[in-house]
Amino acid sequence: MNASTSNSAQTQSRKADHIRICLEEDVQCHQITNGLEHYRFTHCCLPELNSEDIDISTTFFGKHLGAPLLISSMTGGTAQAAMINQRLAQVAQHYKIPMGVGSQRVVVEKPQVADTFAVRKYAPDVLLFANLGAVQLNYKYGLDECRRIIDILEADALILHINPLQEFIQPRGDTNFRGVLDKIADLCIKLPIPVIAKEVGNGISAPMAEKLIAAGVQAIDVAGAGGTSWAKVEGERAENALQRRLGQTFADWGLPTAECLTSIRAFAPHIPLIASGGLRHGLDVAKAIALGADLAGLAMPFLQAAAVSEAAVYDLAEVLIAEITTVLFCTGNATLKNLQDSGNLQRIS
Numbered sequence: 001m002n003a004s005t006s007n008s009a010q011t012q013s014r015k016a017d018h019i020r021i022c023l024e025e026d027v028q029c030h031q032i033t034n035g036l037e038h039y040r041f042t043h044c045c046l047p048e049l050n051s052e053d054i055d056i057s058t059t060f061f062g063k064h065l066g067a068p069l070l071i072s073s074m075t076g077g078t079a080q081a082a083m084i085n086q087r088l089a090q091v092a093q094h095y096k097i098p099m100g101v102g103s104q105r106v107v108v109e110k111p112q113v114a115d116t117f118a119v120r121k122y123a124p125d126v127l128l129f130a131n132l133g134a135v136q137l138n139y140k141y142g143l144d145e146c147r148r149i150i151d152i153l154e155a156d157a158l159i160l161h162i163n164p165l166q167e168f169i170q171p172r173g174d175t176n177f178r179g180v181l182d183k184i185a186d187l188c189i190k191l192p193i194p195v196i197a198k199e200v201g202n203g204i205s206a207p208m209a210e211k212l213i214a215a216g217v218q219a220i221d222v223a224g225a226g227g228t229s230w231a232k233v234e235g236e237r238a239e240n241a242l243q244r245r246l247g248q249t250f251a252d253w254g255l256p257t258a259e260c261l262t263s264i265r266a267f268a269p270h271i272p273l274i275a276s277g278g279l280r281h282g283l284d285v286a287k288a289i290a291l292g293a294d295l296a297g298l299a300m301p302f303l304q305a306a307a308v309s310e311a312a313v314y315d316l317a318e319v320l321i322a323e324i325t326t327v328l329f330c331t332g333n334a335t336l337k338n339l340q341d342s343g344n345l346q347r348i349s
Contacts, residue, residue, distance in 0.1 A: 010172070011077065011105060011106040011109055011110075012077050012078060012106055012110065012113070014170075014237070015075060015076070015077040015078055015081060015102065015103075015106060016078050016080070016081075017236075017237050018075070018233060019075055019078070019080060019081065019084075019303070019307075021233050021236045021237065022228060022233065022300065022303060023303065023304065023307055025232075025233075025236050026232075027228055027229055027230075027232040027233045027236065028227065028228060028229065028232075028300075029201075029225055029226050029227060029228075029229045029251065029252050029254075029278065030251070030252065031251070031252035032225045032226055032252040032253075032254065032256060033226045033256060033278065034224060034225070034226030034227065034256055034257040034258060034277055034278030034279065034284065035224070035226065035256030035257055035258030035259050036257065036258050036278075036279075036284050036287045036288065038258065038347055038348060038349045039258065039287050039290075039291070039345050039346065039347055039348065040345070040346055040348045041286070041287075041290075041327060041330070041331050041344050041345055041346075042331065042344050042345075042346060043330055043331070044330060044331050044332035044344075046332075047329055047330065047331070047332035048332060049329060049332060049333075049334055051325070051329050053334055054325050054328050054329055054334055054335075055334060055335050056068065056321065056324050056325055056328065056335075056336060058294065058295075058336055060098065060127065060272060060294055060295055061127060061156060061157060061194060061219075061272065063098075063126075063127050063156070064096065065096055065097055065098065065127075065295075066095045066096035066097055067095060067096075067097055067317075067320070067321050067324065068285065068289055068293075068294065068295050068296055068324070068336055069095070069097045069098075069285065069295065069296060069297075069298070069317070069320060069321075070097065070098050070099070070100065070274060070276070070295045070296065070297035070298070071088050071091075071092055071097065071098070071099040071100065071297075071298070071299075071302050072100055072221075072276050072297035072298055072299035072302070073100035073101055073102055073103075073129065073131045073159055073161070073198070073299070074088075074100075074101070074102050074299050074302070074303050075101070075102040075303075076101050076102040076103075076104065076106065076107075076113070076116045076117040077102070077106035077107070077110075077113045077116055077117075078113075078116065079116070081102065081116050082115065082116035083306075084303065084306040084307065085101060085116060085117065085119050086119060086122055087306045087309075087310040087313050088119075088302060088306050088313060089119035089122035089123040089128075090122050090123070090310060090313075091310070091313045091314055091317055092123045092126045093122060093123040093124065093125060093126055094314070094317075095317050095321070096125065096126060097126065097317075098126055098127035098128070098129065098156075098295070099119070099123060099126060099127070099128055099129070100128075100129035100131055100159055100297075101117050101119070101128070101129070101130065101131055101153060102117075102131060103131050103132060103133055103161065104117055104130060104131055104132055104149035104152070104153070105132060105133060105136055105141070107148070107149055107152060108141065108145050108148065108149065114152045117149075117152055117153055118152055118153065119153070120153060120154040127156045127157070128153050128154065128155050128156055129153075129155060129156065129157050129158070129159045129196060130146075130149045130150045130152075130153045130155035130157070130158045130159065131149075131158070131159040131161060132145070132146060132149060132158065132159075132160060132161070133160070133161055133162075133163060133167075133174070134160040134161065134162045134180050134183075134184060134197075135162075135163070135164075135167060135174045135175075135176070135177055135180060136174065137160075137180055137183040137184070137187070138174070138176045138177070138178070138179065138180060138183070139174055139176075142183075143186075143187065143190050143191070146158060146187060146191060147191075150191075150193060155193065156193060156194075157193050157194040157195070157196050157218075157219070158187075158191060158193060158194070158195050158196065159195075159196045159197075159198050159221070160184060160187075160195055160196070160197055160198070160217075161198045161199070161200055161223075162197060162198065162199055162200070162204075163199070163200040163202075163230065164177055165202050165230065165231055165250060165253060165254075166200055166230040166231065166233075166234055168246070169230075169231055169234040169235065169238075169243055169246045169247055169250070170234045170237070171234075171237060171238065171239045171243060173234075181211060181212075181215055182215075184197070184212070184215050184216070184217065185215035185216050188215060188216030188217060188218070189216060194218035194219060195216065195217050195218060195219075196217065196218070196219040196220070196221055196274070197209075197212045197217040197219075197220055197221070198220075198221035198223050198274075198276075199221070199222065199223035199224070199254075199277075200223055200230050201223055201224070201225060201227060201228055201229060201230050201254065201277055202223070202224075202225055202230075202253055202254030202255065203222055203223065203224035203225055203254045203255030203256070203257065203259070203260045203277065204220060204221075204222050204223070204224075204255075204260055204264070205255060205260065205263065206260075206263035206264050206266070206267055209222075209264045209268065209271075210267065210268070213268060213271055218271075218272065219271065219272035219273070219274065220264060220268075220271060220272075220273055220274065221274035221276055221297060222257055222260035222261055222264065222273070222274065222275060222276065222277065223257075223276045223277045223297075224254065224255055224256050224257030224258070224259070224260045224261075224275075224276070224277035224278065225252065225253070225254030225255055225256055225257070225277060225278070226254075226256055226257055226277050226278025227276075227277050227278030227279070227280075227299075227300060228299070228300055229251045229252065229253075231246065231247050231249075231250040231251050231253060232247055232248075232251045233247075234247055235247015235248060235251070254277075256277075257275055257276070257277040257278055257279070257288070258287075258288075258291060260277075261273065261275050261288060261291045261292055261293055262291055262292070265291070265292035265293075269292075272294050272295075273292060273293050273294050273295075274293060274294065274295045274296070274297050275288035275289075275291070275293035275295070275296045275297065276296065276297030276298070276299070279296055279297070279298050280298070280300070280301060281301075281319075281320065281323055282319070282320045282321070282322065282323020282324040282325075282326070282327065283323055283327060284296070285298075285320065285323070285324055286323070286324050286327035286328070286339065287345060289336055289339060289340065290339055290340055290342075290344065290345035291345065292340070298320075301316055302316065327339070331344045332344075
C-alpha cells in the first residue's frame with residue numbers, strides 16, 4: 001500500500017468513525033452551553049396577526065430560502081454517508097434551505113468516492129456548500145484541489161473549516177496552522193465563489209472574525225461551543241491514554257454560540273453570519289436570528305434523523321419550521337426582519 005492509498009483509507013475510516021461515535025456515544029458538551037438560555041422572548045398576548053400571514057423566508061448570498069435554516073456540514077466518503085447526504089439533500093430541496101457537506105479531503109485522496117458528495121442532482125435549486133479543512137492549505141492542498149471539490153458538488157460557496165483543537169487531539173492530526181490566514185486570503189481572491197469561514201464547535205471570536213473578514217472571507221459560521229464536542233469525539237478514537245485524557249480535559253473548551261454571535265455582529269453589522277453550535281430546536285434558531293444571525297445551522301439533529309429515514313428528516317424540518325413560526329406569532333412579528341428589529345429578545349442572566 002502506497003502513502004496515498006494509506007492516507008485515503010485513514011481518512012475514510014475516520015469519517016465512518018465520526019458518524020458512529022456521534023450517533024452512539026455521548027459526545028455532547030455538558031459543562032458549557034450555547035449561551036442562548038440566557039435570553040428570553042417577551043410574550044405578546046395579543047399579536048394582532050393572522051398566523052397564515054407569517055413569512056419565515058429569507059435570503060442568503062442573494063438566494064431566496066424557505067426558512068433561515070442550514071443543514072450544517074456533516075459527512076461524505078462512505079456508503080452510509082452517501083445515504084445520509086441524499087436524504088438531507090432531498091429535504092433541503094423540498095424546503096429550499098441550504099446544505100453543507102462534510103470535509104471533501106477524502107475526494108482528493110480517493111476520487112472514486114465523489115458520488116457520496118455529489119448531491120446536486122437531488123437539490124438542483126438550493127445553496128450547496130463545499131467543505132475543506134483550512135489547515136489542509138498547509139498540506140499540499142491549494143486552488144486546484146478547491147476547484148475540484150467545488151466542481152464535484154457544483155457548489156455555491158466553499159466552507160473552510162477551522163479546527164485546531166480537533167486536529168491536536170486527533171490521532172495523526174494536522175497541526176501546522178502557520179500562515180493559513182494568508183493562504184485563505186489568496187483563495188478568496190482566486191476562487192469564483194464566496195468563502196465561508198467555519199469553526200467546528202469551539203467558536204470564532206470577534207478579533208478572529210475581524211482578521212478573517214479582512215482576509216476576504218465573505219461569511220462567518222461561528223460554530224460555537226455547546227453542542228457536539230469534537231475533543232470528545234477524537235477522545236473516543238484515541239490510540240493512547242494521552243489522547244483520551246486530552247479529549248476529556250478539553251471536552252467543554254470554547255466560546256458559546258450566543259457570545260460569538262453578539263460580539264461579531266457588534267463590529268460587523270453586514271457580514272453574512274451563520275449561527276451554529278448546540279442549536280437543537282426552532283426556539284434556539286429564533287433566538288439566534290434575533291441576535292443577528294442570518295441563518296441557523298444544525299448538524300446533530302439532522303444527522304440523527306437522516307440515520308433513521310428520509311421521512312424522519314422531513315418530520316424534523318416540519319417541527320423546526322413550526323417552532324420558528326410559533327416564536328414569530330407569539331412575539332407579534334410577521335417576518336424575521338420584524339423579529340430582529342423588535343428588540344423582543346431580552347437577556348435575563
